[in-house]
Each structure stands twice: as structure tokens, then as C-alpha cells.
Amino acid sequence: MKTRPVDIKPFKELGNPAFAIDTPRDHISLGSLVLCVAKKQSGKTFFLSNLLYQLKQAGCMDRVFCLSDTFDSNKKMLENLEIRPEDILSPNDPDAVDKIVAEIDKERDDLLEYREKVKRWKSFNKKLDINNLDDLLEFYDPVTRQFEAPKHRYNGRKPVVGLLCDDIQSTPLIGSKKFKNLCIKCRHVGSFENGEPLIGVSIFIAVQNYVASGNEGIPKSIRGNINCCAIWKSGNMKEIDLLTTELSGVLPKEEILEAYNYVMNKDPNNRHNFLFVDLTPKKHHPSPYRMNYTEWILHW
DSSP: OOOOOOOOOOOOSSSSSSOOSOOOOTTTOOSOOEEEEOOOTTHHHHHHHHHHHHHHTOOOOEEEEEEEETTGGHHHHHGGOOOOOGGGGTTTTTTHHHHHHHHHHHHHHHHHHHHHHHHHHHHHHHOOOOOOTHHHHEEEETTTEEEEOOOOTTTEEEEEEEEESSSOTSSSSTTTTHHHHHHHHHGSSSTTTOOOOOOOOOOEEEOOOOTTTTTTTHHHHHHTOOEEEEEEEEEOHHHHHHHHHHHTTTOOHHHHHHHHHHHHHTTHHHHHHEEEESOOOTOOOOSEEETTEEOOOOOO
8 A cells, every 4th residue: 555645735724823821941732631530539639730830830721620528628739729609510500611611702891891991091192182081081080080900800912821620520510411511612712803812711620530430521522522531549440441441542551551650650559659740741742641740741
């Protein structure tokens, strides 16, 4: 069997980049769906809270929503993320997904409104008309007694949005069509009519089991859409076999298992060690595999 070139022009990228958010060199790309699978008290929330905090410190995580009924018990761990009280929702709330999407759309609308105000402000400064009462009222601040330029929470840039889903297993949320749809189209939320890069939302999910009976585990439609997966030690080899099989559409199954065994055998008594697999690594990353996210696994 052989191939022969077709006499047509090469295809080229016509749309927006899949990952339009700049993150620090060794961090993952955002616009991602990250899944963490481990038994309780293994360190899932510890890892995700640290990851989100580092991204926030780097200026590439502005607003974090949280879907969890156990937020208060993890409050100390999550307080550095500065999650607004109204952005903490219950996975048992049937309208939770709609509320989050509506808030992201509102962020877009606020940005568009700010852009229009900036245009009017520039025009106002260019030709100051004391008879134009509308402009005078719009930009005059009675507190400072000055004409003030429009303000925006993020100084005119698109906000970077994250969604932390913690302890959502066995809740109505995990198998709902709305949540599955959000996980599938997370990069496409908060779209602009002019086609510019969207706001989107990166989703971080922490669960105890990769699969479970009934409607309690991670649905296949979500598992098939993940960008990154953090895997802790498991005694259920059938679950590990399924997980590595499903990831093998991108990376060789034998390679994933070798990396998994390397991490688990390095310090067998440390239940907090995990393998981090990045299915969409940056081009300069030396490996799609990491130990505890902080160490590259180099072999191949």
C-alpha cells in the first residue's frame, strides 16, 4: 500500500486557535477539561487548588466557579482562589449549569459594553460638547467631581474562567445532559458575534471513580473529551485498563501503563503520588507525562 498526493492546495487553519490563553511555559494549556481520579483523601482537591492558584498568580485565571456541596469543609484550602460566594453552586441544583453559562455570557456582554463606552469616551474627549447632556452625565463622577474614563473589572481584556467540580459523583449533575454538553463545548462558551476568540471555561473535575454503576460515574461523552487526566493509585485494575484504553486513542496504552507503574512504584507507600497525563501538551513540553504534575517523566 502507498499514497499519492492529491492535486489540491494544502489545508490551513481558518479559525481561532484551540488554546488562545497564554499560560506559563510549563503549565497546561487552558480551555481544557481536566479529570482527577482518586480515592478520598488522596490529594485531588489539594492538587487542583494549587494548580488554579498558580494560574491565578500568573494572571491567567480570573474567575473560578465551584460546583460542590463540600466547599465549606475545604474552605481553607480554596480561600486563595477568591471564589465569590455567588459562584459556589450545588451539584444538586438543576439550574447550576445554566447559571454558570449565563454568568460567562454576562462577562462577554460587560466587555462589549465597555468597548462601546471607550469609543464614546474617546469621542467625548476629542470634541467636548457642554451641550451634550448625555455624555456629560455618562462620564461625570459626582464623588470625584471629575470626568472619568470607563472602567472594566479586567481592564478591557477577556476574563479567564475556570470551573472546579468537587465531590460531584452520585449527584444529579454528573449525568445530566446540561453538564455533559458544557464539558463537550467548554471552549465555546461566551462566544462573540464577530468570530473573535471566545471566553470559554476550563473545567476541573475531581471524582473517586472513573466509572461507576448506573448514572453515578463519569459519562463516556465526558471521558472522551478530556485534555488531561490525573491518576492516583488504584486497586481496581479493570478501571485502570479501561482508562488507559480510552486514552490510547492519543497515546499508546503500553506507554501510559509504563508511566503509571513508574509513578506508583517509586514510593509505594505514598498514596498522594499521581500520574498526570496531558493529551494536548504544548509543543516544547518534553513529555506528555508528569509525576505529581511537578516532574516530567522522561524515557521515550
